[in-house]
Amino acid sequence: MNKRWSKEVRALLQKKKRKETQQFIVEGYKNLEELFRSDLEIEALFHTEKLLPLLDQYKFNSKVIDDTTTPTLLKQNGHLQTNDTGLAIVKMPSFSIPSVDDLDSFSIALDDVRDPGNLGTILRIADWYGIKNIFLSKQCTDAFAPKVIASSMGAFTRIKFHTVDLVEQLSEYKEKGIQIIGADMNGENIHDFKPKGKSIMVMGSESHGISDEIHKILSTKITIPKYGGAESLNVAIATAIICDNIKRV
Amino acid sequence: MNKRWSKEVRALLQKKKRKETQQFIVEGYKNLEELFRSDLEIEALFHTEKLLPLLDQYKFNSKVIDDTTTPTLLKQNGHLQTNDTGLAIVKMPSFSIPSVDDLDSFSIALDDVRDPGNLGTILRIADWYGIKNIFLSKQCTDAFAPKVIASSMGAFTRIKFHTVDLVEQLSEYKEKGIQIIGADMNGENIHDFKPKGKSIMVMGSESHGISDEIHKILSTKITIPKYGGAESLNVAIATAIICDNIKRV
Structure with a gap:
């Protein structure tokens, strides 16, 4: 994760920047696994070798994939106190307000x-x-x-x-x-x-x-x-x- | 709260010291109110003027009552991120293991x-x-x-x-x-x-x-x-x- 990306990730800790860029961050093994299973659009993925099993298991698209990340960088730039797997920048989904017919019970x-x-x-x-x-x-x-x-x-x-x-x-x-x-x-x-x-x-x-x-x-x-x-x-x-x-x- | 008390309170953040002294700390308005309502033995109470309504309302015994405490001292020595009311050192209760008859359903x-x-x-x-x-x-x-x-x-x-x-x-x-x-x-x-x-x-x-x-x-x-x-x-x-x-x- 180079300096430009570090800055971009850190900015997404703020609500204002998330709103401006329409992006948010996803951190850690379990949440990244769920992300890869979903249809959400991944803008960039930064990971350590501990994430490799997931990368082999799931097909997903990410505009940028960076495997030069370390747990120290993940901790410095993300919000988790420990994270030795990875972090993704994800495009915010937009949901339209459901009509009465579309609402579940x-x-x-x-x-x-x-x-x-x-x-x-x-x-x-x-x-x-x-x-x-x-x-x-x-x-x-x-x-x-x-x-x-x-x-x-x-x-x-x-x-x-x-x-x-x-x-x-x-x-x-x-x-x-x-x-x-x-x-x-x-x-x-x-x-x-x-x-x-x-x-x-x-x-x-x-x-x-x-x-x-x-x-x-x-x-x-x-x-x-x-x-x-x-x-x-x-x-x-x-x-x-x-x-x-x-x-x- | 003088230096000796500060040290004593800070020590009680550690499990080892709590076990040694058989004391623990209670912080903040709501938990202090519940403490005053209970039969637990209070060793020392450090409070600001914001706790005065509670002190008027409840009868309780405390070996030491110190009204020279500030929110800054409470934050420095206790575990809460903000606490503008008070902190008590309390004697650990000891509960005997209930017999089958004493157990609730x-x-x-x-x-x-x-x-x-x-x-x-x-x-x-x-x-x-x-x-x-x-x-x-x-x-x-x-x-x-x-x-x-x-x-x-x-x-x-x-x-x-x-x-x-x-x-x-x-x-x-x-x-x-x-x-x-x-x-x-x-x-x-x-x-x-x-x-x-x-x-x-x-x-x-x-x-x-x-x-x-x-x-x-x-x-x-x-x-x-x-x-x-x-x-x-x-x-x-x-x-x-x-x-x-x-x-x-």
Whole structure:
């Protein structure tokens, strides 16, 4: 990885540069493997010899392939604390907002989820439960941030994330018959809940829950019953429990 | 916080020193509030004026109370990246291993969970689901590590954690009629599972799952059904989904 590439990779740690260039970075063995399996366009790949088994296994196109990279360079320029395999610069996919017909029976919307680790974990959970579309409010952390991509464990290759004006988008879906469900402290017990037709579940922010504006749009509210002393659950944990309950119906 | 105390607090960031002194640290508003509500013994409390509302609200004993602390000192000596409220040195509680009669209907065992954030989150989940006892293998991360305590969100005041020879302890419980359940990729669907009598659920390590030795002890195995493309779920996420399924029975 020469100096010009180092500079380019480091720039992609910033949201502003990712937006300008419409590129993001993918790091580490597991996420690179998922990348090679996907249809995403690879602009450049920097790797050590530890990635060779993957390069033999998958057919993929990359405009640049550079095998002069070291773990030290990967650590200096990427975001992972250790990375002895590789890093790719990838073209951002663009997803069109699904019509009501294109929506699956169940989707997720995140209202102001700020922590990249939480967002990445939520993508991984959604991927486990076969959820295709996730809607993000404009105040959510950037879904293409390196930490989100890394903690999604490949989910970024399968899930369509849409950053939207959440109030507007959910209002429009609701008018067209989609049930908008809010996860809240005072809702129906999720153990007894069955969604009616196609639905979107809204998860609120780590600190303030669902915003007042979104509250006004909700068709209904659900709650995870508590049996002990904890005051709350982490937003990713709550998402997982709700997805499991919805999918078992 | 004078130099002597700074040194003492910093020492408690290390497992070895915590073991020697049988003390650990609790940081930040929420966890200090939970500490004041509990019966844990406080050796020393260092706080800024932002903690005053809590000090007025709760009756608690601390051998030393030092109000000369600043956010800078808290950051320099504690483990949190920002802390403008306070830090306490607390005496480690000692919990005796529960007899079969003392065990609740459902407990958790962790086989080699290494990540402090995961362990803290699991304590918080267990606390939400009213689980009283958690058994930790000796290879698990230390439950009194500052990151575990911080991410447990007060659960450390309500949950009894027992670091044990897990093979030995679970074998003994099994002989006495406790069902030992393993979370695994090839088990009974958790959506159809009902525990028989008192049970302990074993969660495996982040990288290798349940160890071979523990596998031999299991009474039965359960699995979280997958609907999409993700290869696995994080251990804390899986724990939450299983607890929710067990508790809804």
